Amino acid sequence: MFFCKVFYWVIVLSLFSGYQAVMAQKTTYSTEDIEKIAYADSILKVATLKKDSHQIAEAYYLLGKVELSAGNYLTSHVWFMKSLRIQEKFGDSYELGRLYIRLREKEQRQGHYDEALKHLKTAEGIFRRIKSNIGLMRVYTSIGELYADEALQEKSNQEEILRFSVDSAFFYHKKAEKLSVVLKDSIALANIRISLGKLLQFKKDPKAIAYFQQSLAEFTRFKKDNEKISAMLFLASAYLAFNQKEKVPRILAEAQKFYEEKHLHNYAWIRNLETVYMNYYKATKQWEKAFKHLENLKDLERKELLADQAGAITRLEIEYETQKKEALLKKKNEELGLTTAVMQTQKLFLFTLVALLVLTVGLGFFYFRLSRKNQQISRRNAVLIREQNHRVKNNLQSVSSLLSLQANQFSDEASKQATKNNLLRIESMAILHRELYDKEDLAIINLGDFIKEIVEVVLQTFAYEHVELAYKVTPVKLNADQALPIGLIITELVTNACKYAFPDNPEPRLTITCSKEKEELLLTIADNGSGLKNNLSAGAAKTSFGMKLIQMQVAQLRSSYNFNSSAGTTFTMKFKPDFLL
Known part of the structure; x- marks a missing residue:
């Protein structure tokens, strides 16, 4: 009993001290992941060159899958959202529904169950509208896994809510199972049996072992490596749960050998492998080995805590290199297009220059004629204005003379004064005329x-x-x-x-x-x-x-x-x- 307490406190202290080294940690990609990234980048490059939006969205989706598999949630979210912005423009499609299922996976891994369920309901609506049984099967499987994960992680301490989660998980898995039989999809059926086996194990039903064994056989037959490893680990956990510990070492050794030979790297099942190892050695009271695997599990969990930061750094480096290559290719294409455009522009320029030259000569001649005509009109107008002013002056002078002559003929003083006043009024008009037309400001x-x-x-x-x-x-x-x-x-x-x-x-x-x-x-x-x-x-x-x-x-x-x-x-x-x- 004393040794168990010491073992517990050593674990706690090591977990606390281990956080100091996390910031320097970077994501390690498996050979398979690197190949997938290169493949997605190649699709993205070709799609960008062809301006194919569908393929660009597919490349973003593939890059998000790789990052999600490696546990880089932030980076995977960025790629998925880029793909989503493009896919939504084309309306309902299988690809759009599939993308929402991946977004659910990311949210579920982070423990955001409500957000995950929203994504799955959105995907269900899309698949119903396009009448895709394959899509609906995937959605029902995902919803079942979501409820199962919530129950298995014991997110609620209330028995009623826990029972609801388990029953809901069974309900949706059964719906998915029916569709997989209709579609004759053996791999999908095997995955559903894995989920049902986990639920049965949670309910402490030994039938879980049979479900895991059937799934393992199917995955082995179809050479599904990652799925096979997962099935083996679930089967090992079931053996431990139902007191069949003697069968566990063979399965773990086989899984470890398969991992080393295939150079596989999957964050989820590596964590499960370390968990099963630790639980097995604890069950068999091999404390030193249990502590070693607990340390390995602790390192993985530390990585998960800052996977978004670490994964983002590595992905940004890859993305930077990809963007550099894309920019170089784009620049070469732009240069080629620019050269062609320049040649066409030069031809157009020469043609335009000749046309402008002819037009300029024509306009020059036209403006010369127009200028000559305007000068003639201006001279004629000047003569007319002078003639008009002269006539106005003469008319005013004539009126003034007539009034003066008339004033001399009047015998009474009142008539003479009235005529004299009119002469002054005429004179004011004459003054105004001189002010207006005898100066520069007309x-x-x-x-x-x-x-x-x-x-x-x-x-x-x-x-x-x-x-x-x-x-x-x-x-x-x-x-x-x-x-x-x-x-x-x-x-x-x-x-x-x-x-x-x-x-x-x-x-x-x-x-x-x-x-x-x-x-x-x-x-x-x-x-x-x-x-x-x-x-x-x-x-x-x-x-x-x-x-x-x-x-x-x-x-x-x-x-x-x-x-x-x-x-x-x-x-x-x-x-x-x-x-x-």
Whole structure:
């Protein structure tokens, strides 16, 4: 009893200390695994070259199988998911269902039973839709193995749940057994008997030995090496369980010899081999040998703990080499394709160059003719514009002369004054015309110069050149549509000042300001006369033609205005210019 306790504590301490060496461990691939990896890589290379998505997915699936067999769960998951992303694009297929079964195997090995069952239910739905009995047989077998594994691993301590798992495993294995008989698949039937044997052994039923013996015979007959080893180990475990220990050494020796001769490497059954060895030596109280195999089992379990990391390193090295070769092959193909494309491009370039040369000559000649024609049109337009301006000037001058002649014929002063006012209005139009067309900027006037010229003409007409003038006009340029109303308004206001503000005024003064307020212009014209309210003619002035003309021009500008007579007469108007430069 004391020796057993010592043996137990030695095992615990060795398991704890063994974790220190795990990080340096790397996955060891068997010769068979390396051949499978090379085969999958060759498929991947050819499929990538041909852009065959189905074969690329198959290569990923094969690489995932190898990694799963070696216990590299992370790496196998990466390959399976790559394959899944491609397979799902093609819809339901046997290959897609098979892939979900492999994903179940990975999750089951890691103890993720719920996730494993989800994958199997997905696979079952796929196989039902495509009516694949082979697929359904595999799914039922896998579901049975899942329930059996959950029961055998004693994941639940509740007897009711445990019984449910065992019964469910029997149920699905029996469904799979019926399909294997219908399909006449002896290997599948042998695998199902292995699973049923494990369940019978769990239930302590000696019939398990017969199931294992039948499966072993089938695997031997069909030369299924890995399956044969597994069957032998299950049979050895059954002999131990049912107190037939004397039959175990022969089976273990045969399995060990078969392993060494065939150079097989399968993580699952190597672990089972070490487990059976340990259990046998414990049963026969050969503690030293039991401890040795326990150490071997401990190493395997340590490897399993970090298999994802270790396996990923080795697989990444292989993948890196494969990708290098693929990249080199791809580069050569690209160079060949590029050379062909360059030759075709050169031919196309020469043809295009000749066509462009002919087109350029044609376009050059066309543009030369077009340029000559445009020059002729431009010269003709210039002549027409000059002729038009000259005619406008002459017309304005003719109108002005007629009005002046008519004014001389009037005997009453009111008619003469009205004609004189019209002459000033015509003159403001003439000034606007000169501002617009006698300078480089056509259809645009400088507001400050325009105002000064109009004011000077009106003052000269009324012989008030001595009036003190004050200008505060912000540099602004307007178009003709707005300049003309402003010119007429200023003409009327200055005329009114000459008529009502400046007579009997010893120091006549006129102030004109124009400033910007955000997006508007504020125009102010002020005199220092007596104001409209003190003017005897104020009432008549407000209803005169001149005032109506001002109101019409203000409306045309869509602006607002007001008069202030507190100190002289001040006219204020706000309007929004079309453009403000």
